[in-house]
Amino acid sequence: MSAQALPCPNRGDPASAQPLNDQQLLALVRSGDVAAFGELFIRYRRVGGFVARAESDNPSDAADIVGEAFAAVFQAIVEGRGPVESFRSYLLTTIRRMAHRKNQKATRLVLIDSGTVDAFAFSGDDHVLGTHESIILVRAFRELPRRWQDVLWYVDVEGLKPAQAGPLLGLTPNALSALAIRAREGLRQMYLQKHVGQATVQSCTEYLRYLGRYVRNGLRGNAQAKVREHTERCAHCSAVLAELRELQTSMRTTTNK
Numbered sequence: 001m002s003a004q005a006l007p008c009p010n011r012g013d014p015a016s017a018q019p020l021n022d023q024q025l026l027a028l029v030r031s032g033d034v035a036a037f038g039e040l041f042i043r044y045r046r047v048g049g050f051v052a053r054a055e056s057d058n059p060s061d062a063a064d065i066v067g068e069a070f071a072a073v074f075q076a077i078v079e080g081r082g083p084v085e086s087f088r089s090y091l092l093t094t095i096r097r098m099a100h101r102k103n104q105k106a107t108r109l110v111l112i113d114s115g116t117v118d119a120f121a122f123s124g125d126d127h128v129l130g131t132h133e134s135i136i137l138v139r140a141f142r143e144l145p146r147r148w149q150d151v152l153w154y155v156d157v158e159g160l161k162p163a164q165a166g167p168l169l170g171l172t173p174n175a176l177s178a179l180a181i182r183a184r185e186g187l188r189q190m191y192l193q194k195h196v197g198q199a200t201v202q203s204c205t206e207y208l209r210y211l212g213r214y215v216r217n218g219l220r221g222n223a224q225a226k227v228r229e230h231t232e233r234c235a236h237c238s239a240v241l242a243e244l245r246e247l248q249t250s251m252r253t254t255t256n257k
Helices: 022-030 034-055 059-078 087-105 114-121 131-142 146-157 162-169 173-193 202-208 211-215 221-233 235-250
Strands: none
Touching: 022 034, 022 059, 022 087, 034 059, 034 087, 059 087, 087 146, 087 162, 131 146, 131 173, 146 162, 146 173, 162 173, 173 211, 173 235, 202 221, 202 235, 211 221, 211 235, 221 235
């Protein structure tokens, strides 16, 4: 679906200066007013294009992804499915998934532009250093379980409340809030782990891979004790641990949403 394929909306009453909100437009689309979807298209095509470019490794795919996503969302709505509220989040999630599917089919790595990196790095309450660290942050984000990625995207990037994001993931608001806490902590640990280099001594390998979790007190019982004992007697791992602790102090510690 392209801009040319959609009719130009005309909301009719020139005396009314108050634009319809997304929920009202969706209700009109469900009632058969195709022009209302055209207005949604105009409203969100730019941000849709931004997300498509950010999530695609081939910028030339972005326009097709946006068109296909709008078409898929429109088809879902007219079939009685799709979003009733939160049109923007539903659309952008559709764009992300279509971009990822295209990337996977092409067996290429996803490249993220600096705009999306900064949007994630500095969204919500969990600010992390500066733009020079953003690529590392996104690499850490990509290695999280997909469920965690989704909840962080909805809550910290899109800014949805748990009551809004919960239905999109099939969770109650309380369950989503709990998942978001775990996901944010997982991101912090993975982000720190991305700063751990390769082991110079083979015997250090099994300890270095746990340092991101260790510095966040994310290990349990014997595992925590074993890493502590190793770092106390290994100069290399002790130095790496000191760097991670310094990095952690640079991360703003705030209360989770």
